Every structure is written in structure tokens, then in C-alpha cells.
Amino acid sequence: MYKIGQKTVPFYKKSKVVLTMMNSAATDAVTYPVQTNKLRWWFVILILLGAIINYLDRSNLSVANPLIAKEYGLSPLQMGVLMSAFLWPYALANLPAGWLVDRIGPKKMFAGASALWSVVTILTAFTNSYSLFYLLRVMLGISESPFFPAAVKAIDRWFSKDDRGTPLAIINTGSQIANGIAPPLLTALMLAYSWKLMFIIIGVAGLVIMALWCFSYRDPKNGEVASIQEAENQVAAEHKVGWGDLFKYKSTWYMIIGNFGLVYTMWTFLTWLPGYLVVGRGLSILKTGWVAAIPFLVGIIGVPLGGIISDYFIRKGYQPIQARKVPLVSGAIVAALAVIPVPYVQDINVCIALLSLAYFASSVPTGVIWTLATDVAPKNMVASLGSIQNFGGFIGAAIAPIVTGAIVQMTGSFEYVFLIGSVLLIVSAISYGMFLRKPIEP
Template identity: 30%
Template sequence: MFKSQRWYIVALFFLAGLVNYLDRAALSIAAPLIQQDLHFTHAQLGVVFSSFFVGYAIFNFVGGVLSDRFGAKRVFGAAMAIWSIFCGATALATGIASLIVLRVLFGMGEGPFSSSNSKMVNNWFPKREVASAIGVISSGTPLGGALAGPVVGYLAVRFGWRWAFVGIMLLGLLWLVAWVTTTTDEPRDHPRISRSELELIESGQQQRDTSTAGAIDEESAPLTHFLRKPLVLATACAFFAYNYVLFFFLSWFPTYLTEAHHLSLRDMSIATVIPWLLGSVGLASGGFISDAILKVTGRPLLSRRIVLGVCLGASALCVALAGGVQSTSGAVALMSVSIFFLYVTGSVYWAVIQDTVPRRHVGGVGGFVHFLANLAGVIGPAVTGFIVQAAHGSYASAFVLAGGIAVAGAVCSIVGIREPRPAGVRVGRAW
């Protein structure tokens, strides 16, 4: 499978996702040391966590539009360079103001990650492989989160938390060399692609373009037409719920383990590996599960809706219970199962966009959905910080809130992600 050029690009994106979450999770792993060194309160730390998502959410949309206009290769390469540099620059922070500015700029660099890789997949894959490709790509992100614990924990303890950020910056810049020298935006421009692979890709894309036809000529419709569609907005709402739970875990779970369960930085770094590893399995398998259901039902949106409804609901139950257990092993186990089910849905949001949007708008619509979804990152970590501070260090209410939002996302996906009615048809009346 990975001998083909399209799966080579997936492998590169997988590694990029690993670096992406290694960079992103570094702050939460080092947070106890940073909080002590820079004298942050819980509320201030929550604001620092959220500041990343201000730049990130805005450039989800900007990056998607730029990918449609200038090509995903160029946009993604620039994004990797920017986020790597500002990850390393985190070492220069001297207080809350400088750290917030650096995190916003870091977030701007990471913003185009998902929308530009979705655009690249749209260019390189036939419809029947889209969710599987996105699932494999996305599975690199929790693996990066898993590595962040031991890698950042070791570097922070051995050399200080500042050098940990410099070290992981170098990995991103090394990856960038491979990306620039071995990829192209379009399969037909790649010097090493085989004729059979190119024919497979182009025939699969013709089928996908035909399947996106709707009540109007959507191939010529403006971007704003798709941004207003109820199906797109429902996908964004479900994605918001996914991100709320994910960023609650990413930002606060390490600190929760050190404060509520009194783990050392070393033990906390090891404990956080387990949920990330299960999440990686969930992401890798989620796209294949959704595509397998598609083969049985022949209905793309039904297959996506089944996965979203079941798995978001299961994740909600586990995260709501995780904050109420007394044992460390119980909290880690419940959070691990929650992250597994959550990540099974990770590729499905993008698959819905691929199923319903013409190729020329995939980047813009994907970026818009990702922007709305990542408002959860702006809101969630800060809200959690204020909840914990108001509750005198208790995290129980924050876990329950995360579970409630996941339930709302499951309901939204079941109700709103449905096949459009044929043109000229209204419920109860034929035109």
C-alpha cells in the first residue's frame, strides 16, 4: 500500500501529525514547571492554553482558502516552518504576556494543518479511500501526543523546560526538507507516479464530483453557498464537541493528574501515553470503519452519522465519569476509553466534507468547519481554568461539562448530517 505515491504522501502527513501534536502537547506536559517558574494561577494557565486557539482557529479557515487558491503543498510547507519556529521561540517567554503572544503566533502556524491535508487528500485519492487516508494521517497526531509525555518530560527534567521546545522545533524543520523535495500538489505533476495509479485516482475523483451534485449546479456555486448549508453547520457543531473533549484532555489532564492524583512529572508523563496510544488506534481505524459501513450501505452520510452518533456518545459517558473516580488507574482508564471512541470519529468530519463539497471548495469549507470547531479550544481551556479555580481545585464539574458537550455533538450529528433531498422535492409534496 505504501509503495504508491498517494500513500507515500499519507505517510509524510502521518509524520507531520506526529510532530504537530508533539509540539502542541509540549506545553501541557511542561505546564507544572512553567506554572511554577512563571508563577501562573489556574485561571492564567487556562488563558495561556486558550490563546493558542485564537490564532489556530482563525487560520483554520484562512489556511483552507489559501490551499484552494495557492495549493496545499505550498501552504502546508509554510505552516510547518512557521509553527516549528514559534514552538522553539516558546523558550524565550518571560511572563504571561510574552507567552500568550508566542502561543497565538504558534497557533497561526498550525492552523492550516487539517484543511490543507484534507485538500491534498482530495487531490490525490479516489472517493472510496478518502476516510481511510484521513484516518491514517490523523492517527499520527495522538501518537505525537503519546511521545510528548516521555520526550518533553525527559528533556524538561534533564535540561529545563525551555530546551524541550527548542529540541522539538528541529524535528519540524527536518520534516520540511522531505516535504519540499518529494511532493507535488497534483498527481499528474509527480515525476514518479505510475500510469495505473494516476488512472485510479482520476477515475475515483470523477465519481466523487458526480456524487456532489445537488439542487443547484454546486460545482459553480460560490463558497458562501456551502458555508450556509445546514449539513455543514451540523458537522461543525459535532466537530466542536469533539474538540472540546480533546482540548480539555490535551490542556488540563496532565495538570489534573499532578494535582488531583499527586503524580510526579515523570509518572504523569508516562500515564498520559496510554490515552494517546489508544487514540492513535481509534483514529487509524475510524476511517476504515466508516468506509466499511459505506460499502455495506452505499450511503456515505449514513455511514458517517452512525460512527459519529455512537462514538461521541460513548466518549461522553466515559469522560463524564473520569473526573469522579478516586483511583489514578480508574481515571486514566476511563479517559483512555473516552479518547479512543472520540478519535474513532476524527476522520469522519473531514469525510463528510469530501462527500458533499466540490473539489474546488474542499479547502475553504474544511477550513470554515475547522474554524468553528476550534472555537472550542478558545473557550474550553479557559473555562476549565476558571471552573477549577472557583471550585478550589476540584475538576469534577469540568469533566461533566465536557461529557455534556459531547452528548450535544452526538445529537447534532444524528439530526443534521443527512443526505439532501432531490431537487424540486419537498416533504409531503412533489413538485
């Protein structure tokens, strides 16, 4: 038997009763002490800054793509392989990273990851060979893998299910902010100084974020989280799932497949958009630095919009998973439709408009992907399931630059690049929209 308030209920009904409490509580305002509220939102801001630096580390190579390719004498396929050097290790390292975050905690994993990736970025500036460059990008992928699982775990500890959608959307906006400012900012640094100094500056910024995190973050104390959070913890205490057991559930595989299509397309943009504008559209490097920023800047709007839309449908009475699927599926479909005509339009302005619409629409699901993991996962496996879903996405990301480079080298055109991206976005919409229906329950 289990006691909730003044009612004693059988254990087998406990989960249903607690979840009912949580759903009813979600309709009421949750009040936090002022200091607690300030502290947890400071952590959101700090994680957001970490996300911006994290993605600047990833995108620096795509911005410096033309200069590095010239310096090392690399073909499009070789450059595609180099750009994927980060992605394969990152995808694979997500599997143990989430497991480690669930056990070690977000503070130590965030600090260790940010310190290591910053040092690796600085060392990259001193490379003198293609093979060493490749090795350091591999190390960058491994070191960055714990960041988002640690961020999700921290938000999961400080926010309840009904109010964590907004902070997670804000954190995910960091990647879009970085993608938006990276082309003009990093191009300016690269042209004013060198691509090597650009790498050093980004690495130092990462060390600053690491220091701020170490000195300020802590887990919540008793009484600092809302009662709805405590209700979630009560359910979690007796409903635990092992890491390996997650792969036994169909929901896990639908999330892997769905995220594969989304992230494949996103990383086609991230790794090849500057190169496409230079090679495919004949723009100068300087002009590309500004034009390439436009799709990424509209993505800054798309990510929080996904969280806002899903929260709206939750307030309208939708279950969390169904509410998250509304922006996720619709964003993927709109992006697929916008990508198809890109290689066939002649006007550069129309081309940029379509690319911007496609990137905006594909950014909308990003605002709810990690939040969806907290809705589907058992409480003790939030970081783990989020990382497994991210693993699926970054397998797509790892394949994207290689496939794109091979297609461009063989055909001399980007036509099939956009067609493949469109198809995978539709696959993603189907996987999430039609097949993912319920949370993982022991």
C-alpha cells in the first residue's frame, strides 16, 4: 500500500494516482522561492552560453573549409571525410556519455567535457598534417558528447515536467545562435588574423564557461523543487529501467530513426552550406560569410517556437508526447517541401529564402527533441535515452558530409544532396508522427 495525501492506495495503482496528480498540477501555477528561481534560471543561461561555444567548436571547420582545403590540398571527398571526423566519435560516444551522466551527475560531466573539448580546439590550431587534424576532430567529438545529456539532466533536476519545456528549448537555441553568428564572426576572425587564431579564441572561451560552471552549479536541496517534481521522483524510485533494457522498447528505435533524418539534414547545412554558396552559387568567401548566416539566424526563432507550440498544446489538454509531436512532425514536413526546389531555382535571393525556410522548419523540432526524451524515458534514464536518440541523429550527421562530398565529386552538382535530405525528413516525420505513441514503462 502507498499513501498519497490522506488517501492510501494499492501499490499497483500508485503510478496512475501520482501521474493524475501531476497532470492536475500542471494546470496550476507552480511557485518557487525567489532565490531558487533565480538560481535555476542562472544555470539555464550558463548552459545556453556553453551550448553556443559547443557549437562554435563544431562549425569552425565548415567556415574555414575553403582555406583549410586549399592549405592541405584536399578534394571535396577528403574534406567531407575530415568534417565527419567529429561526427562518428560524437555519435558513438553519446551511448556511454548519457549512462555516465545518469550516474556521475551533470556537474562533473559538464566540467570535464568542456575542459577537454576546449583544450582539443586550441591544440587543433597547431596541427601540421591532415592525419593529426583528423585525430583531433575525433577527440573533439568524444569530448563534446556529454554536454547535452548533462544539460538535460540538470534541467530535469531543477524543473518539473510541466515547466521544463521552455528552459530546454532555450538551451537548444544555443546551437542556432552559434550557427547564426558563426559565419560572419568566425569569417571576420579568420580573414583578419588566421583560421588558427580563430580556433584558439573559441577554445579559451570554452575554458571560461567551464570555470563558471564549476564555481556556481549544484544540485537542488530538499524543498527547492516543486511538489510535482517530488511526485515524479516517487514514481521513479520504484520504476527503474536498465540502460540496456531501453533498446528492447520500440519507442527507443522510433526516436533513433526519427532523429537520424532530422540531424542528417541539419548537418548537411552546417558542413556544406558555405561550400555550396561558394562552389554551387559562385559567391565570394567574404559574401558567403554573411549570406550563410541568414538560414541559421532564422533557426534561432524556430527552436524556441517548437517549445512554445508544444507547451501550448499541453495547456490545451494534450498528453506530453502528442504535444511534442505537433511541432516536430509539421516542421519536418515543411522543411522537406522547402528543400526540394533549391537546386532548380536560378535567383540567389529565392535560393536563400528557400534555404532559410527549410532550416527554420527543421529547427522547430530541435526545440522539443530533448524534451521529448524526458517525456518518454523513465526518470532514472533521462540522460541515457536522450543520448541514445542523439546517437541516432549523429549517425545521420556523420554520414551527411561524406555522402554530400561524394555526390558533389561524382556529379558536380548538389541536386541529389537536397533530394536525399527531403526524403529523410519525411522518414523522420513518419517515424515520430505515426509510430512513437507512448512512454517507456517497465
